[in-house]
């Protein structure tokens with residue numbers, strides 16, 4: 001029997017990334033409030049939010065400084081836009097700040113409200129740039145199988161996960177996918193990480209050659225894949241991929257929507273993984289998710305092309321009503337101030353070794369094939385047979401079951417493609433909370449194992 005609130009929910013809402021048929025039986029978990037890394041449901045039960053919302057609430061819940069920054073800006077100027085030559089001080093200041101901290105050449109910053117809009121804009125900018133540069137055939141964009149870049153028609157086309165494509169008639173033409181850099185699943189027997197990386201780079205070069213280098217415009221990648229299963233690329237991967245992009249004059253975009261702002265240790269994921277893209281997409285932790293805001297860096301070469309197109313067409317015909325929203329921008333500015341003042345990235349990096357050692361200890365669990373991660377993000381891949389790495393039948397939703405047990409144990413987690421349970425807590429999580437989170441996750445894995453055994457899902 002669903003509660004009154006749950007019944008109202010299923011009769012009124014379409015939930016993203018949810019089995020809508022199953023939801024009608026189970027009802028949703030209704031969250032009421034949050035403080036620090038803790039969330040409380042409408043019956044008062046406490047949970048550690050091991051996913052920082054959706055990889056985004058870096059400063060945790062209930063940060064009064066962010067609340068005050070939003071309230072003050074809302075009182076001063078509740079809305080202003082950047083269309084038609086209008087501007088406001090907060091957007092200018094935030095753009096200046098971002099230009100200072102990004103590890104790429106950024107002539108300008110373009111604001112929007114979500115990661116999908118940021119990546120969608122990247123695709124449009126690349127098209128515009130190559131038209132302005134007089135090479136209208138150079139338009140195809142390469143991303144990776146299992147990559148995740150959002151859900152608009154273009155960003156879902158960039159994504160390399162089947163549920164984003166099936167029955168949406170995607171990907172659109174001109175979106176190509178190259179190999180997934182997951183050593184555990186995709187390397188050949190005995191292949192070293194370095195050799196695997198070389199093979200993936202060669203595969204990318206072959207794809208570009210096959211399509212015609214004059215038709216391939218850009219390559220986009222998350223430094224560490226998030227939604228695809230928390231996949232840390234093999235050693236030397238990005239150096240080799242960057243060399244291929246340089247060889248074919250392919251514009252390289254780092255999707256920092258999850259990895260940006262200290263998640264992997266340094267401020268940006270491309271710094272952690274040692275590559276220098278032409279542009280980056282940011283969102284989520286830019287405002288610690290207190291309000292929606294996202295940004296794209298625009299290098300001088302691209303900006304010059306936007307100028308040329310403006311001269312030709314009379315306007316730059318792109319932009320979102322809420323791009324650079326003053327209240328969101330004020331919260332982002334305060335977030336960046338807190339990151340710097342409290343040395344949040346350094347503190348998170350100092351907690352990472354303990355986090356990673358507890359994560360990897362779960363790798364010894366009989367249900368876990370691989371426990372992987374970097375910084376304060378991890379993925380726990382569940383398998384039916386550790387030795388052969390045999391996966392479970394996806395229809396048995398084993399990771400979903402583990403996440404349900406975790407919820408019962410008081411941890412909110414998330415299951416991803418390939419029966420992987422993700423862990424990505426707020427950067428401000430304390431050491432004792434890290435210990436507590438992993439011990440609750442361990443209990444959830446024990447319960448999942450017992451259930452899987454009962455259901456005869458494990459290899460004999």
Ligand SMILES: Cc1ncc(COP(=O)(O)O)c(C=O)c1O
Pocket residue numbers: 054113114115116117119148149150151222226227255256257258283
């Ligand atoms: C790497 C990456 N890019 C883009 C997106 C899409 O962002 P949004 O959901 O804000 O549109 C996400 C969302 O999780 C993401 O993880």
